[in-house]
Amino acid sequence: FFSPGFQVAPETKAVMKWLRSIPFVLSASLHGGELVVTYPYDYSRHPMEEKMFSPTPDEKVFKMLAKAYADAHPVISDRSELRCGGNFVKRGGIINGAEWYSFTGGMADFNYLHTNCFEVTVEVGCEKFPLEEELFTIWHENKGALLSYMEMVHRGIKGIVSDKFGNPIKNARISVRGIQHDVTTGN
Secondary structure (H helix, E strand, O other): OOOOOOOOOHHHHHHHHHHHHOOOOEEEEEEOOEEEEEEOOOOOOOOOOOOOOOOOOOHHHHHHHHHHHHHHOOOOOOOOOOOOOHHHHHHOOEEEHHHHOOOOOOHHHHHHHHOOOEEEEEEEEOOOOOOHHHHHHHHHHHHHHHHHHHHHHHOOOOOOOEOOOOOEOOOOEEEEOOEEEEEEOOO
8 A cells, every 4th residue: 555665654553543443434535726526546556657547346336425525516516617626527526536646645545445434535625725714615615515425324235244143243244246345344
């Protein structure tokens, strides 16, 4: 996941440990500098290739998650190509991360590969460092989209894996035919 010799910061190690200790299933990382929702993989399978589509086995799920956010966002869902983020209009306001630009060590890729958590990255605005007076507007543009995204936690398969006596089975592997990515049950 990380390049050889790469030093992992203590706070990064702490977040990695935290993610492995709690069975999160959905998360979002909020960034600035564009107006789009990206989904894994962020790192191209061909590291020498830039802007190369690099889907996970759960591509359809990630597209659904990213679309849920984008469609509920009043500006991302605006069909004008002349606005901030307008170059993503034809894609519905979403893009595979590596197809946009490839980078290693991203949290969304880590979550997918090492936990049960599916994460998208939300670029909340074209200003990398918005002014304080812009934050209120940015919050209101993203509030409904965040709520729509959080509701996606109720999609998919959920339940309790138990033995014949009704006792929960910890770390049971769940496989879906046709998707080469298993998840495991929590505590």
